[in-house]
Structures are given as C-alpha cells and as structure tokens.
Amino acid sequence: MYTGMSAIAVAAAAAATVVACAAQTAPDPVDVAKTVDPGPPATAAVAKAGANTVPLPPNADGDPPCPVSDAWGTNPFGAGILVTHLSDDTEPVTVLVRTATGSDRAQRTLLGPDELRLFEFADIDRASVSEVLIMTNTRRCYVTADPAALG
Secondary structure, eight states, rough: OOHHHHHHHHHHHHHHHHHHHHHSSSOOOOOOOOOOOOOOHHHHHHHHHHHHHOOOOOOOOOOOOOOOOOOEEEOOOOOSEEEEEEOOOEEEEEEEETTTTTTEEEEEEEEEEEEEEEEETTOOOOGGGEEEEEEEEEEEOOEEEEEEGOO
C-alpha cells in the first residue's frame, strides 16, 4: 500500500514539474551581434609603406635620428615651439634647441619609463630653429620636425 502511495506521489511531483516548466514563457530572443571577418591584413599597403620608408642619415655631428615618437613643431597652445619626447627608461632628459641666431635653449627633467613630456620653448620662433637634440645618460639623437605641426 505504501508502495502505491509512493508511486502516486512521485507521479504527481513529476506532473507538477512538467506543468510548472511548461507554464514558463520563453525568454525574448537575444539579438546576436554579427561577427565580421576582417580578412587578411592589407599587406600591399604595409609593403608599400615599408618600401617608401627611408632611414634618415645621421646629422653633421654623427647623431642618429630620434624615434618617431620624438618630434618638434609650432606650439599649438601658444607662442614658440613644442618638443615631444617619450621616455624609454627612468633617466634625466635634456632637450637642446639650437637656433640660427646662436641663442640656444635647453630644458632638463627626470622622466620615468613610458612617460610622455611636452617641452615648451615659448621664446623660440620655429623659423630660427636649426636643430633639436634630445640627450640622456645613454644616448644623444636629433629630433625631426613634424610636418603636421609646422603649420
């Protein structure tokens, strides 16, 4: 007798579970973002850019060019010129601006790794700049002018 009651109880529980599960409404369909395959990289553009890249020669003193992250140009925030430098290591950095008039200017600071610094030289006109050098304890290089910043 208890076996029959157990079977009825199990059957009733199963039926209630089926009814309860069936009574739930299906969730709203989720919008799935479409995945776009960008395809292979544009090797022709990379190869062409690489083919047109010409390494710059050293300056008259034999200094190599600085990395492209270092540049100088007209200061967009005010008078004079602006020199950008991205530091590789923790070390003192000196930026020397040589002018055609012979009045050179320098700024020195201590930078940490991957620190970007903007050196402002408000009293120097871009037309009078003959050379910009960046010097650290381990290297000396010349900074190229950024054509976009020469206005």
